[in-house]
Amino acid sequence: MTSLSVVVPAYNEGEGLREFQRRVAAVFDTLDLDCSVLYVDDGSRDDTWSVMESLRAADGRVATLKLSRNFGKELALTAGLDHVDADAVVVIDADLQDPPELIADFVAKWREGYDVVYGTRASRAGETAFKKFTSAAFYRVMERMTDLPIPRDTGDFRLMSRRAIDALKQLRERQRFMKGLFTWVGFPQASIVYDRDPRFAGDSKWNYWRLWNFALEGITSFSSFPLRLATYVGVVAALVAFVFGIVVFAKALIFGDPVRGYPSLMVVVLFLGGVQLMALGVIGEYLGRTYVESKQRPLYLIDRHHPPRSGDR
Secondary structure, eight states: OOEEEEEEEESSOTTTHHHHHHHHHHHHTTSSSEEEEEEEEOSOSSSHHHHHHHHHHHOTTEEEEEESSOOOHHHHHHHHHHTOOOSEEEEOOTTSSSOGGGHHHHHHHHHTTOSEEEEEEEEETTOOHHHHHHHHHHHHHHHHHOSSOOOTTEEEEEEEEHHHHHHHHTOOOSSOOHHHHHHHTOSOEEEEEEEEOOOSSSOOSOOHHHHHHHHHHHHHHHOOHHHHHHHHHHHHHHHHHHHHHHHHHHIIIIIOOOOOOHHHHHHHHHHHHHHHHHHHHHHHHHHHHHHHHHHOOOSOOEEEEEOOOGGGO
């Protein structure tokens, strides 16, 4: 029988998991597939793991995976994808902003021949105008800075076929930007537009500082444009300094104007110093990524893994 697995990474989501399971189980009951769900506890500090275990005890279709510590959502998601073996896999967050009921529509598109079916957000309820603006700006910046056609306004919520998952498993880089990796593997892809709901319970784990770092991760993972930009800025700064030097020399030689001293010198020094530090920072970002990759540490470590209770499925 054709199988479907749902991978749910979670960090401190104990408050909403029971409602999530109720809704996803109702979806499973409508599908003519062998369905299961894998909950991944990314080192939560609340009762997330105990709730996951209680859900597994109540439903034989539930599997649980506990990481040894908090590795971050991208690696928790990778761990989940590494531990499912199904014909199709759905990735969804536990906060119920992405409706599980849409899984049935994803499956229908998959059966039409698409290997990747992703949800595109038409609206984002419960989020500030500033967050919506920065999110939209990020996708558009990524679109211009890379050759990778990352879909706009699209998160991790998607269905992937077995061959797409197998292709994704070959990408073992340590610092991962999953939205880019999902797109990079290619294969026929389709979009389903939906309205995103507010969080069912709890608070978002993504503050603006983490979102900023996440954006840097995405840009440096799939684009060398910042390095090229640093080169362009350096060339322009050198040209401006050269022209300014000629102007100052000509004025002093022809008109006898005294060369201004301390103020103009400080402006030039601070400007060029700032440009150099910015370029070094950009280079450092890429060098840091190379350093992390060179250590070849495991992507994640597992504390416990409990598969579905096959006799109760």
